[in-house]
Amino acid sequence: MTRLILVLSLFAAAGPGSAADCGTCHAGMAESLATTPHAVLHTPENPTVACTQCHGAGEAHLMNPFAGGVLTFSKESAPVRNEACGSCHSDAHIAGNSAHELAGVACNDCHSVHGAADEAGDSKTLPHAGFKNLDSASATCVGCHGDILAQFAFSKHHRLAENSVTCVDCHNPHAEQSTPLTHDLSEAVCVGCHVDIAGPFIFEHDTGMVDGCLACHAAHGSANRHLLNHQAVGDLCFSCHAAMPQFHLGFAPSGPPRFGGDTVCTNCHVTIHGSNLDSLFLK
Structure with a gap:
C-alpha cells in the first residue's frame, strides 16, 4: 500500500489522466507501474508521461468510464499498439514497417510496460525497457522462435543457455521487412566477438x-x-x-x-x- 501511495504522489501533479486519477479504480496497474522507467520519467517538468499518453481518453473517461475511447492494448491489433508506443519511441529502427509488426507482433508482446520485469530485463535492445521474460531477452525470443532454440541442442553451440550471448547480440528485432533481422549483413556481426x-x-x-x-x-x-x-x-x-x-x-x-x-x-x-x-x- 505504501508503494501505491508513492506512485500516486509521483503522478499527482499531472492532472486528469495521471496515475493519481487512474489508480483510484486501477490500483493494481498503478502499483505495477511504480518500478518502470515510465513512472520515473514522469516529473512535474515532464508531465506528459502519464496513463493517458498511452491509453488516451483522459478526462472524458473519468467523467464517464463507459463512454469508450480508451486504448486497451490486449484488444488492439499490432499496428495500433505500435503506433501508441511510437508516439514517444519514434526512432527509425522502431518504425512500424518492421518484420515483426508485419507478422502481427507488437511492442508489448516482447517488452514489459507495466511490472517489475523492467528492473531485471535485458537492456541490449532498449536501455530503458525490459523484456517480459525475467531471465533474458533470449528467453523472450524463443517463446516464439522455438525452432531456433532446438538448434542450440546440438553438442556445439553458442552459449545462449549460459547467458554468455543473447539473441539481440546478433539480431535486431526492429529491423525492417526487407532487411534480415541481423545488426549487420556482413561478417561484422561475427568478428565483433x-x-x-x-x-x-x-x-x-x-x-x-x-x-x-x-x-x-x-x-x-x-x-x-x-x-x-x-x-x-x-x-x-x-x-x-x-x-x-x-x-x-x-x-x-x-x-x-x-x-x-x-x-x-x-x-x-x-x-x-x-x-x-x-x-x-x-x-
Whole structure:
C-alpha cells in the first residue's frame, strides 16, 4: 500500500489522466507501474508521461468510464499498439514497417510496460525497457522462435543457455521487412566477438568475403566443434572445391588418402580464414 501511495504522489501533479486519477479504480496497474522507467520519467517538468499518453481518453473517461475511447492494448491489433508506443519511441529502427509488426507482433508482446520485469530485463535492445521474460531477452525470443532454440541442442553451440550471448547480440528485432533481422549483413556481426579472425588479410578466403561467415558456419549450433555446416571438414571444403580430390596429392581418385596424405583439409590449410603469408593458407 505504501508503494501505491508513492506512485500516486509521483503522478499527482499531472492532472486528469495521471496515475493519481487512474489508480483510484486501477490500483493494481498503478502499483505495477511504480518500478518502470515510465513512472520515473514522469516529473512535474515532464508531465506528459502519464496513463493517458498511452491509453488516451483522459478526462472524458473519468467523467464517464463507459463512454469508450480508451486504448486497451490486449484488444488492439499490432499496428495500433505500435503506433501508441511510437508516439514517444519514434526512432527509425522502431518504425512500424518492421518484420515483426508485419507478422502481427507488437511492442508489448516482447517488452514489459507495466511490472517489475523492467528492473531485471535485458537492456541490449532498449536501455530503458525490459523484456517480459525475467531471465533474458533470449528467453523472450524463443517463446516464439522455438525452432531456433532446438538448434542450440546440438553438442556445439553458442552459449545462449549460459547467458554468455543473447539473441539481440546478433539480431535486431526492429529491423525492417526487407532487411534480415541481423545488426549487420556482413561478417561484422561475427568478428565483433571473434576478433582474432577479423582481418583484413593479404590473402583472403573469398567465400567468407562474398557470402559471409554463414557460408561455412552454423550460427546457432552444429555437431561440429567449430560450428561448421558439415560435420566432416572435408565435406564442407569440397562443397566449393569439388575438383580437389581428383588431383590433390593427398587423395586418390576414389577419395582415401595416399602418399601418407590426410583427408582433413585443415591439417595443412590451417589459417583458413585468411593469411598474411601464404595464398593457400598453409601452415
